[in-house]
Amino acid sequence: MEIIRSAVDLLVVILALVIIPLWFSPSVRNPPCQCSQESSSKSGSISVSRVSDHITIKDSNESTLGSIFIKGSDFPGKYTFSTASNNCVNVVYKTDRSTIHHVSSGVWYGGPQYYTARWPLSREDVAYQHYVSDDLLLHPGRFGSILERYWLSSSGIAIYFPHDDVDLYYGVEHGDIKIGSMEGVMDYFICKSGSSLKETHEYMIKSFFRKPTKIPDVRMLQQPIWSTWVRYKTEINETIIISFAQEITDHGFKCSQLEIDDTYTTNYGDMQFDPSRFPNPKQMLQKLKQMDYRVTSWVHPFVNYDTAAFQEGVAKNYFVKNKVRNVTGLMKWWQGTGALIDFYNPEAEDWYSKKLAYFQHVGIDSFKFDGGEYIYMPSELGYNQNLLTQNYVRMASKFGSMVETRAAYRNQDSNIYLRMMDKHSYWGFNNGLKSMIPSALHLSIIGYHFILPDMIGGNAMVEDDEVMFKLSIKPEKELYIRWFQLVAFLPSMQISISPWQYDEETTSIALEATRLHEELVAPLILSLAEQTIVDGTPIIRPLWWNFPNDLNTLDIEDQFLIGNSLLVAPVVEPKVSYRKVYLPDGVWVDMNNQDVSYRGPMWIDYAVTIKTVPYFKIIA
DSSP: OHHHHHHHHHHHHHIIIIIHHHHTSHHHHSOOOSOOSOEEEEOSSEEEEEETTEEEEEETTOOEEEEEEEETTTSOEEEEEEEOSSSEEEEEEEESSOEEEEEESSOEEEEEOOSBOOSSGGGSOEEEEEOOOOOTTTOTTSOOSBEEEEEEETTSEEEEOOOSSSOOEEEEETTEEEEEETTSEEEEEEEEOTTSHHHHHHHHHHHHOOOOSSOOOHHHHHSOEEESHHHHTTOOOHHHHHHHHHHHHHTTOOOSEEEEOSSOBSSSSOOSBOTTTOSOHHHHHHHHHHTTOOEEEEEOSEEETTSHHHHHHHHTTOBOEETTTTEEOOEEETTEEEEEBOTTSHHHHHHHHHHHHHHHHHTOOEEEEOOOOGGGSOSOOSSOHHHHHHHHHHHHHTTOTTOEESOBSSOTTSOSEEEOOOOOSOSSTBTSGGGHHHHHHHHHHTTOOSEEOOOTTOOOBOSOTTTTTTOBOOOOHHHHHHHHHHHTTSSOOEEOSOGGGTOHHHHHHHHHHHHHIIIIIHHHHHHHHHHHHHHOOOSEEOGGGTOTTOGGGGGOOSOEEETTTEEEOOOOSSSOSEEEEEEEEEEEEETTSTTOEEEEEEEEEEEOOTTOOOEEEEOO
16 A cells, blocks of 8 residues: 555656646647648749748748748648749648738738728737728727728738638737638738839739729819718708808809718608708709709618618518528618618619619719628628628619719729728827828728728717717818818818818818819829729829838828829828928929929928928929
């Protein structure tokens, strides 16, 4: 017995000193990938090799461009590397567990919209989450209305996911991007072309992106859109619409179209003019056309449950269903509870299109299509959520070149305007004025070139749920003016809060901005758009587009280029008399004083007044 006791004691000692500490060792709890055999693939411009749970990316000179650390690799997984083209390697990884590919490679561009929009995107950490579109006004920590499965690195590599059938998850951590799948399947391209990120991006556009095939409505590029939304919110009627149009004319402004926003229908889903607000819509629209106003109206894909259209749609299976229970899925949106029209169903799309045709018959010229994000889709859909967004935008594009939408997924070929999500009437990156340029550059890089900024000055929301859709707060004067000046250099302008609601100085500055846009910016954008519809070249460009080897250009987020010739540096800080401007290599003429020029590369302190927008033209 004594011998047995001694043996047991010895075993306990061995467990305490050897086995238990070994178990708590990271190498035992998280063993390396069981497929540790090295594998690799090489194309003409890039090579990819793996040892254990690390992938190394190199260029043709064997210089390291980046690395991928595969988390979740403690479970057996199968790798396949294959040469997809002279510039791309196809990486396929399959396991029976979730997996995250943590990618380190310079700074990053592309991906989704963010509430706190920055340039490059890797400036800010983003929580790892489902890679689907959301409403940033409701959920600022999630992704915005527009996203693509494409990322571009300053090191000159691009990552592209060609397939829609795998649900992705995504986040940003300490400057690196994390892309993963709960299903354990990853299938993507790593690509590089030439010697710079510009050349890689041009290759990706040519090889993978859809492209516009024609320029959308030209008048929308030349003259501002005027909307009822921010100024009047839901408090609109025939008298207000006519009065608004008359004010615009009386103050000397032009108008590409007047947009009638929420609320002009009887109910949300019953697409008829509300007779209590609009007793004679046809007569109102005829009068507006006599004043040389084209008219659009706000529409959406939602049908509230308390409408006649809801009963009809349920009976005819026109709404998105909960596939598990096979019933119409209900969802909440910002104006109630209802169903979402199923744009996978051709009959449902035809039903919806006929309802919109009623408005066209009365005299509406086109539409502002709102919504369309994944967040407004019922759960347990049974098919890829992003594709429902894609179908919604494709349907919208059938209504002509004056259309605008705010959501998109692989819709670069729709030949319509894509609107930035509503901005707040703030100065900062938190969805305010400073987020405007990063947002525009992001849309441009992921292939959406006909950018429609939302209302000048932001949405002027009253932060009170009871009245937020009824009342507006007028943005501060300086913020409104700086917003106006910035938007004058983007493809399209949209106004709701009126300059004459401030004073004569504001009105004068706004008139000058619209004149500058129509006479200088719009012709330049139209000429650049001819190239865009051929090869997808961006119109609004980051500074690195022309100067990819200048490291200073990689993270400048308050300047941009229009084509190759015009550099714009709007004022986005309050109460300043100078702003710093970076001028890359070349001779730059100050367009506010053409007797002055600068030889870059150099930083300058540029003096500004409330009337000044620094912009420069390269001449050599």
